[in-house]
Amino acid sequence: MSFAVTPYTPPDFDAAHLREAPDARLKPAPKDFVAPEGYHAMSIYPEYLKLNGQWVLARDSRMDCVAVVEDGEIFVREFRHIKKGDLIACGRTEHGEEGILVYTEGFRELDLPEPGAPHPGGHDNFAFRLGRSRETAFSRDYDELYALLEHEREHGYVVWVLGPAFSFNGYSRDAFAKIIDAGYVDAVFAGNALATHDLEGAYFHTALGQDIDTQENRPNGHYHHLDTINRVRYWGSIDKFIEEEHVHDGIMHALEKNHVPYVLAGSIRDDGPLPGVFGNAYAAQDVMRSHIRKATTVICLATMLHTIATGNMTPSYRVLEDGTVRPVYFYCVDIAEFTVNKLVDRGSLASRGIVTNVQDFIAHVGKGLGVLG
């Protein structure tokens, strides 16, 4: 199966309501961190502002942020980054009436029925297949994902968002390390726990004291994650620990070896934390978003916190350097329908949810990409 990126159809700017639309209204921020009354909040969709009579696309976006205009260019910023006097687009209509166009049709090549559209027979069985549940058939999604990843390895930027669960399992930990080695990973977002368990796996061959292959509990194994953290803190950094302790397997090792950037965002549930973990959530957000600005595919595995955080900052489109507009593919893989549906109900055709255990998911992906024997 080969993969073709869905092409983008720009708006018809010759349409009367767009041609005759006024310029967007810009108002200065009254204070640092505060938007002016009536500010426009951005969405996940491509949005255009009319500036000096021209429709200008926001080259990057983030839902629920504001559009700051500087020198005719649009910068989409979080409220906490607003500076007093920033010129911020105002208006709460979306079809050009106030010079703002929220454009939801760019990738609608497919003539899909709207979810929720009436189906006269009203058969509940029919209806429930529209959402994603444990009873959805997922093999087509797997096949598309393998093809997408092959494409993205050459042409895209794939961000993986990892919960800690699959580092407990030697097999899936190895599988993901091989996926990194093979070049399918451009950045990783995770928390202190994923890194800690993975490094414990390298240092003690356990996760939380349990052998990652045989699942046997080791005596005093509940010290292992603390000893690991303490040892990394002793060396002062994860890469120094990897070097000095001759770590040669696992996810963090593969990331360091392949120079794949990672963002470890701290949280209030952390022990330690490891050196390199961001204590400040908003600093972590900023670094995460610097990767999302490049992302063409995002794959989130078994972490509600990091998945929602990433989903919040991921637009549905990407403007490539040559100006091409393409979709950002967004996958959420979790064992709970609640999490999956929370993320994929974004109104974007490029969002996919898969309801399964991520250990199995990552093993399938490793086999599907041919990196596992």
Add this chain to the structure above:
Amino acid sequence: MSFAVTPYTPPDFDAAHLREAPDARLKPAPKDFVAPEGYHAMSIYPEYLKLNGQWVLARDSRMDCVAVVEDGEIFVREFRHIKKGDLIACGRTEHGEEGILVYTEGFRELDLPEPGAPHPGGHDNFAFRLGRSRETAFSRDYDELYALLEHEREHGYVVWVLGPAFSFNGYSRDAFAKIIDAGYVDAVFAGNALATHDLEGAYFHTALGQDIDTQENRPNGHYHHLDTINRVRYWGSIDKFIEEEHVHDGIMHALEKNHVPYVLAGSIRDDGPLPGVFGNAYAAQDVMRSHIRKATTVICLATMLHTIATGNMTPSYRVLEDGTVRPVYFYCVDIAEFTVNKLVDRGSLASRGIVTNVQDFIAHVGKGLGVLG
């Protein structure tokens, strides 16, 4: 809060496409239990067939069943009840083209947005509120339910479908018994387990050997449900057991005392079973449906099997004796979104899901109706 039943707007039979529609095509069943090619399958909605130039409403319906026409009247029957030669409506269009009208608009007084309709900002937070989840606000649903039940006590027929869970808890078991005493229950559907645990509660003050008030485990308490079943079998029936063993509390006692009919459908997971439990699933279905034919409100609590079974046989409307058409209100209460959404995605405005523990639900309802101190 008082309750007003949503009024029904009949179809406009003067519209050209209905006025000029042909009669429905009737074909004889080729064999017992087998429908003719091209049979029409019914839905949960009011459906009309054109018979001898007149649009005739099916006074009762069941999804995925066939319409048998006898003497100008429509009988909606399961495939297993088809007799060779039955005249069955055929056609798979739904707007009159073949004399069949599936009428989904009868109760649409409310100008609700369609679920899934585009909301230009594409905010995921907005979207997820449309489904039912643990994060949905439910107090309005509770208030409406209390008002509905007050109304139905006088004017309706309320079928309760009970999973076994809340019989484990003395408080909620009592609460439901009081709701029965107060007249809010017209029929109960349940399985062998609900009845067994409830009778164990009456006989030993335990459920599966655990005190239903203090939750202490009793010595050899795992014999209690077996001893209860054995004793009921000894007496030969539940009512005889209640009489002979001087049972004076619980759900089964309240049902017997108030002459409220109940259907206990057996399943392959049963011990026993108790006398009176239907071993044959389809015989149970038939009796269940005989109650559903009268039901104006159905409330399903924490049982996926019985809830789906009941949902499958419940239409969205009821034709009262005076010919009035009214909605059937359908509630599904379960702790799992998976179950709730499976049931309420029926395309009927009168379906409601509540995601909670049914013990708490029933205690709230008891207090809301004023039957609990």
Add this chain to the structure above:
Amino acid sequence: MSFAVTPYTPPDFDAAHLREAPDARLKPAPKDFVAPEGYHAMSIYPEYLKLNGQWVLARDSRMDCVAVVEDGEIFVREFRHIKKGDLIACGRTEHGEEGILVYTEGFRELDLPEPGAPHPGGHDNFAFRLGRSRETAFSRDYDELYALLEHEREHGYVVWVLGPAFSFNGYSRDAFAKIIDAGYVDAVFAGNALATHDLEGAYFHTALGQDIDTQENRPNGHYHHLDTINRVRYWGSIDKFIEEEHVHDGIMHALEKNHVPYVLAGSIRDDGPLPGVFGNAYAAQDVMRSHIRKATTVICLATMLHTIATGNMTPSYRVLEDGTVRPVYFYCVDIAEFTVNKLVDRGSLASRGIVTNVQDFIAHVGKGLGVLG
């Protein structure tokens, strides 16, 4: 990885408390279907009764049933099969005091810590690894399962219990058909839905109207399962339908082709049902148990109803024809911890739970056994 069946260590009948134990007390059943006062209820463990001074093992057992003694042999029967006058073992002690020995130690070669045993540090992370959850590492379980299935193909009898979910997915449906073809399946328990969706897959290449490979919805696809059922009813049996309609793929086809017996137990939620589905739950139970009497491994996939039903009738041991006693391995695979833990908390070391989507599980098993490319 090769597989060795855990050997059985019989009780030490020379121990004083067993040597001096009295004969088991037998009392006649007072009525059909009713056990005498003080009857003994069987467990999942090997149990011995002292009869005429000899300890006799129940060669087959079922939890919560009674032991009927006929001609010095023990028959473990459901209450519904008791006949008036049957001699039934009585007594509620379990260490020989009343001639009854419930023997839980036969397979304890492993020196495992008891679940829940005190671990002085009291670290919650440690504790939660003892149960089975989405965060348990499962690859060891997979490896053991592959080895077990290789062993059982030659020496055992493997019963698979199937929920409907994976028949929605062409890939996992094919995978299971190949597992059948390769001889790893000795019997299948399922419901009307699994068979219906699978045959719809063969007849229309859909499940509930959705293409099983591409997941596209077909026009009027909600008729497909009804049309399939109607057609099977027309031919009168599943095998006749397969023959006459030239069905050549899927699970039912593989079962018929390989003469693997299957039990389809009906339930109150069924449409149809298909010919061959048991309407009577207790008749279905009896046939299921006739297979379980031979089972050495049971694998339950994504069906709470059938899994609990099967778990209820499965003992932890099997007496082979040559008198060898061996464990029965029992797997429960489900996406919900609630279901998995309900089944595997049986006090049997041979029970395993795996928390995942069964589509992924079956694909892994197919690959692990080498039957998928």
Add this chain to the structure above:
Amino acid sequence: MSFAVTPYTPPDFDAAHLREAPDARLKPAPKDFVAPEGYHAMSIYPEYLKLNGQWVLARDSRMDCVAVVEDGEIFVREFRHIKKGDLIACGRTEHGEEGILVYTEGFRELDLPEPGAPHPGGHDNFAFRLGRSRETAFSRDYDELYALLEHEREHGYVVWVLGPAFSFNGYSRDAFAKIIDAGYVDAVFAGNALATHDLEGAYFHTALGQDIDTQENRPNGHYHHLDTINRVRYWGSIDKFIEEEHVHDGIMHALEKNHVPYVLAGSIRDDGPLPGVFGNAYAAQDVMRSHIRKATTVICLATMLHTIATGNMTPSYRVLEDGTVRPVYFYCVDIAEFTVNKLVDRGSLASRGIVTNVQDFIAHVGKGLGVLG
């Protein structure tokens, strides 16, 4: 029902193994943030170190932290607070062998069976009642909780940990405000979302744009939470916003009015954030722990992140000012068994899990305490 705090039985220090135990070994930290080799990690239990021949109790503790000894007193500190040269207790035995006593028996007045202890009949029904699930009976837990809260209002310090879910519902939001007003709340831990939705409720009578009483969606309601945040940022603080905007209802208003301290911990999924939210996770942890040092009861509602964070820092005991040692009661209320069991498997008798929707829980508690009409 009245409440009696479980009394504490100190260790028998006259026992030979404790009398003859050596002093605890103290080693200096080699660097800031790094513990010496062989450090001892603390647990949730009361722990004693032998210092200068005397057994000294750690008056406060935190699992997985180290014991720093200063002037004969024990301070339990996170790794990140270790300073080079701190004298840290070392040793990984727990019964006095190295001068460390982890004392798990202090509150064992009750002669409960160990969870997981063998129950010879091996009945699965019996076993599953030991954990907490949707099928556990909870009314005894409710009754105990009401009595506990009455006691704690006079004698304790109750920390509530709140997920955002119940602020969506006007009724439960009011209920909790009344519980605060009545004096049952000594501190609140929450995130940016809870405060935002609650203030949106005060400002717009909506949560995420949906009316908190009628659940109707308001036009452009997806702006409401942003407008609320923006307005709070405009005023510079939550209390100033409450004052200037004349907020007179809700949770934050009740906290401010009653001078109940709260900790809002930021996370990577935040919009905004509101002024006063901690951006730094570890600074938030420190403030949270300053409250936990006083806590006698902790009640966590529907937030896995904050619940685990709080659970990690909460010991099973509290040393009151007069030296009395008492348990800390810890409740986890969530709709998911996964979350509940993760928290309550702590080996502490004073931990309780309740599986339900927190909206219903809080309404029950309000009624049980008599603060709701």
